[in-house]
Amino acid sequence: xxxxxxxxxxxxxxxTSDEEKSLCEKMELLKLKKKTFLLEPxxxxxxxxxxxxxxxxxxxxxxKLSEQIIAFGLESWWIADQExxxxxxxxxxxxxxxxxxxxxFLNESNREILFKEIPKLEKYFRLMMQKSFVAMQxxxxxxxxxxxxxxxxxxxxxxxxxxxRVPQYMLASYLGFTPQFLSRLRAKKT
Amino acid sequence: xxxxxxxxxxxxxxxTSDEEKSLCEKMELLKLKKKTFLLEPxxxxxxxxxxxxxxxxxxxxxxKLSEQIIAFGLESWWIADQExxxxxxxxxxxxxxxxxxxxxFLNESNREILFKEIPKLEKYFRLMMQKSFVAMQxxxxxxxxxxxxxxxxxxxxxxxxxxxRVPQYMLASYLGFTPQFLSRLRAKKT
Numbered sequence: 001x002x003x004x005x006x007x008x009x010x011x012x013x014x015x016t017s018d019e020e021k022s023l024c025e026k027m028e029l030l031k032l033k034k035k036t037f038l039l040e041p042x043x044x045x046x047x048x049x050x051x052x053x054x055x056x057x058x059x060x061x062x063x064k065l066s067e068q069i070i071a072f073g074l075e076s077w078w079i080a081d082q083e084x085x086x087x088x089x090x091x092x093x094x095x096x097x098x099x100x101x102x103x104x105f106l107n108e109s110n111r112e113i114l115f116k117e118i119p120k121l122e123k124y125f126r127l128m129m130q131k132s133f134v135a136m137q138x139x140x141x142x143x144x145x146x147x148x149x150x151x152x153x154x155x156x157x158x159x160x161x162x163x164x165r166v167p168q169y170m171l172a173s174y175l176g177f178t179p180q181f182l183s184r185l186r187a188k189k190t
Numbered sequence: 191x192x193x194x195x196x197x198x199x200x201x202x203x204x205x206t207s208d209e210e211k212s213l214c215e216k217m218e219l220l221k222l223k224k225k226t227f228l229l230e231p232x233x234x235x236x237x238x239x240x241x242x243x244x245x246x247x248x249x250x251x252x253x254k255l256s257e258q259i260i261a262f263g264l265e266s267w268w269i270a271d272q273e274x275x276x277x278x279x280x281x282x283x284x285x286x287x288x289x290x291x292x293x294x295f296l297n298e299s300n301r302e303i304l305f306k307e308i309p310k311l312e313k314y315f316r317l318m319m320q321k322s323f324v325a326m327q328x329x330x331x332x333x334x335x336x337x338x339x340x341x342x343x344x345x346x347x348x349x350x351x352x353x354x355r356v357p358q359y360m361l362a363s364y365l366g367f368t369p370q371f372l373s374r375l376r377a378k379k380t
Contacts, residue, residue, distance in 0.1 A: 060331060060334075060335065062334065062335045063335060063336075068331075068334050068335060070327065070330065070331065082320055082323055082324050082327065083324045083327065083328065085320075086317075086320050086321065086324055087324075092331075115313065119309045119312065122309065122312035122313050122316055123305065123312050125316055126312055126315055126316035126319055127276075129316055129319035129320050129323055130272055130275075130276050130319050131276065132323050133272055133319055133322050133323040133326060134272050134273045134276055134277075136323060136326040136327055136330060137260065137272065137273065137326055138273065139330055140260065140326060140329055140330060140333070141250060141258075141260065141282075143330070143333055144250075144252070144258050144366060145250065145252045145253060145258060176334060
């Protein structure tokens with residue numbers, strides 16, 4: 001059983017103990033070293049990953065051959081290439097651990113079985129998608145409406161622990177500016 | 191009954207004729223003039239809108255007091271302020287018709303009733319959210335990985351009809367550049 005996953009689900013829907021058991025049996029526990037790839041471009045994304053411990057990043061390689069971070073996965077976050085999953089097409093991004101991590105993998109065909117057995121899980125995953133969509137839409141809003149410095153300060157205030165945990169150059173990539181610019185911003189504060 | 195909505199749902203889940211009837215009874219048909227506001231900042235977004243005919247835009251006013259378009263709603267697209275809906279907090283955006291439009295409104299409390307009566311609709315709305323998330327994530331990818339000209343050409347190729355229908359300055363706003371830049375791009379082509 002995976003109490004952390006069950007606690008997360010319980011925030012949105014109630015499962016019976018049989019349903020909890022059935023769900024946990026479908027999850028695959030992955031114990032991963034730092035820098036392990038869960039997904040690479042060209043491969044099919046086969047399901048969703050739930051981060052138990054550690055830290056995961058999702059990124060693309062831009063045409064300028066630099067890494068561009070699309071999303072991070074922290075404890076109790078789901079991560080996947082939703083486009084690859086939805087359209088059953090090859091992934092366009094990497095998903096990689098940044099720290100030694102424990103991750104639960106839910107294969108898409110197992111998820112379909114679970115949806116039939118436990119229809120309430122549709123609601124849970126609908127709400128997870130809605131939450132992810134809101135986060136992504138806010139990001140678009142920030143990119144269009146905030147300059148680099150404002151974006152940095154907003155993020156630093158909203159996610160202080162996260163700012164400490166993620167390597168500087170990755171944070172810069174996520175926020176969409178150069179590591180040099182980030183260093184200058186940090187220097188200003190001290 | 192609203193055959194256009196039912197045809198859209200049928201692409202994802204099968205409903206019985208009783209379920210279809212029950213669903214349609216919960217929808218409210220709005221016949222709207224051009225430039226009607228469906229939502230304004232500060233008000234609570236009370237549900238989801240399904241566009242039958244016409245065209246709708248979702249936009250914010252930036253700190254520089256210009257309009258920034260977040261999304262468009264075309265025929266058979268759903269549109270709402272998901273953040274306002276999800277967190278039950280005041281909306282931060284406008285939703286407004288750009289053409290005379292017919293729109294179906296599904297109040298959130300009616301949607302909750304429908305989810306209890308017809309659990310299959312959870313799947314439908316989960317897939318709609320996943321689709322919207324994918325579109326929004328692609329948009330972030332484009333913003334980070336394409337210059338203005340590439341973004342324009344991608345969009346022109348992917349959505350030719352749409353490009354014709356939307357006023358120039360709104361298209362520029364959506365793509366994140368100035369109307370002047372868009373005029374120069376178009377002039378280049380002829």
